[in-house]
Amino acid sequence: MKAVIPAAGLGTRFLPVTKAQPKEMLPVYNKPTIQYVVEEAVSSGIDDILIITGKGKRSIEDHFDRSFELEYFLQKSGKTDYLKEIESISEMADIYYVRQKKQKGLGDAISCAKKHIDGEPFAVLLGDTIAQSKIPCTKQLMNVYDKYESTVIAIEEVPDERVERYGIIKGSKIDNSLYRIEDLVEKPKLEEAPSNLGIIGRYVLSHEIFDYIDEVPPGVGGEIQLTDALRLFKESYGCIFNGKLHDIGNTVDWLKSSIEIALEHEDVKEELKEYLMEILK
Ligand code: UTP
DSSP states (O other): OEEEEEOOOOOGGGTTGGGSSOGGGSEETTEEHHHHHHHHHHHTTOOEEEEEEOTTOHHHHHHHSOOHHHHHHHHHTTOHHHHHHHHHHHHSSEEEEEEOSSOOOHHHHHHTTHHHHTTSOEEEEOTTEEEEOSSOHHHHHHHHHHHHOSEEEEEEEOOGGGGGGSEEEEEEEEETTEEEEEEEEESOOGGGOSOSEEEEEEEEEOTTHHHHHHHOOOOGGGSOOHHHHHTTOSSEEEEEOOSEEEEOSSHHHHHHHHHHHHTTOHHHHHHHHHHHHHHHO
16 A cells, blocks of 8 residues: 655644744654654555655655765764664655645645556555554554445544544444544534544545545635545545544644653653753742
8 A cells, every 4th residue: 555645735833933844844852743654654564655745845855865975974973873763764665756736735735646546545644743553543544444445534532622623523433443434524613513533634545535536626724625525435434543643733732742752752751851840840
């Protein structure tokens, strides 16, 4: 299976930071966000990844490319640990790029992948969301796809105050973690939301999605919404994500994620904890 990572958005909620750099390249502790996303695809067994980029996103390509000058310098100066790490980033997977010419929404970004995907089911991982779990989120979805051979979307229960930020599903429960989807709505008002099950940015889609995206008119925010195209599937599933999600699309969530992920690193954990306790006194 191939993976598509849309990373062409303008990141307006993160301005002015994103004026000249992609939000997908913002570091979360010691790695850029999109590296976590690529690592999730790779640990799900995917080695063919298409990143949807756009204007001002060159640093994403540079990050996953080789850097001979840097490698030479690290070798010369005996910094072999760094050298290994730098080399491994460019060897993780076969990464391809296509540019979304105009930022017309997530649905439009996915449609840029049509030629590369060539009729197969494929995974989609949003470039600004980190999903941490024992079994990678994408792998959890691939397992469901193998069983039902239908589109499957990762979902999570979201608190009331966040419902308006998500695509929300209406579904009937099949088992503890699986829903058959009956309807979907993008960013509903809380009182109009059919449930509190939000779409978190991981999908395994059948290729019919490309036809459906062509059919839907612009939706919320005047954008071509992937959620609107997903409504056209006769059969699709929502799978409750078993793990921890970090959405870094806005400044506060990014900051929280950076702290949480830094606290997972033993070498800085105690120092950071002491510091946080000190400043919160
Ligand atoms: P978001 O809506 O969160 O990203 O899209 P955005 O548009 O960059 O952010 P704001 O709303 O302006 O602050 C989720 C993912 O889809 C990609 C983004 O790069 C992000 O990773 N995306 C979004 C595209 O690739 N193209 C688009 O036209 C829109």
